[in-house]
Amino acid sequence: MDTSNQPLSVAVLEDSRVLATETVTVEQKHAAYLAPIIERLMATSGVKPADLDRVVVADGPGSYTGLRIGVTTAKTLAATLNIELVGVSSLQTLAANISHENQLVAVLFDGRNDNVFAGVYRIHQGVPTEVTADAHQPFDQFLETLDKAHESLIVLGDTAHFEDRLVAQLGDRVTVLNPVFSLPQATQVARIAQQLPAIKDVDGFVPRYLRLTKAEADWQAQHPKEDGHSYVEKI
Known part of the structure; x- marks a missing residue:
């Protein structure tokens, strides 16, 4: 899945064979659309949750909100189904076109x-x-x-x-x-991930933001002598 920018792309594959894929470009409502699209594509391809063995997500850079939605969904699937999780650069995904x-x-x-x-x-x-x-x-x-x-x-x-x-x-x-x-394609995310190892620490996996959010930058400016490494935890 790729939710890193305005387009939303999801695909279900069996090895290198694409079973179903969908890309939406007109709405950036990933929180509302992502889960139903995943469910629909799995139903279309005849795949049940228990059949999945790996979930792959474009982990950034990109939209903060989009990245959090995609990575959180991927982590939830990986943790609850006890399957592999792989993150792929959103920039590399486009280069694969x-x-x-x-x-x-x-x-x-x-x-x-x-x-x-x-x-x-x-x-x-x-x-x-x-x-x-x-x-x-x-x-x-x-x-x-x-x-x-x-x-x-x-x-x-x-x-x-x-x-x-x-x-x-x-x-x-x-x-x-x-x-x-x-245009990002989830099939490219999957293709790149075939050569990448699974994330060992699923709980610790975070998006590749590459810069601080405005809130983090403002906090660090106001607290120059404090360690901002774990900003969310400190707040």
Whole structure:
């Protein structure tokens, strides 16, 4: 499942075979839609809860609320059914939409205030492998990283506010894809997870936020000498 941004995507697979999948793009009401979609897809594919052996979730970066909904649902399923849990980068999931072998792919989400959540991947045997770690950073800093690559690259994600600057800096080395290629697909989340180990500590698994929430940042600003590592617990 992927609830990390406005689109909501869920899929049920048997090994590599897709049994059922659904993606909703027009509403960001993941708390209301996620459970019914899961139930419907399992019924459609003839899968019962006891048949599941692994749950996979896009764990960020992305919308704080969306990530919490997806990760909480995944943890609940994993814990109650005693099955494996795997987290996959939301950026890597989009990079998996590109299949050209050895292609350099940059994925970015708008982080507001001219910041981005971004990562760079290279397609290897059909799977995006990390070139630079996912990070929250100023767009200009990310642009410098891309410029240093000195090779052609594909950019996808929330590109609308950044396309002009990408082209101005990188010229014909960059291809900014149509938004249709930036639609997350739960089938890609599952495909990437096939090569990843299960989370050992299900209870301790948290989303990959990559930055503090506004509440956490405000708390740390007001308490500069206090340890903010476990903000929620302290409050």
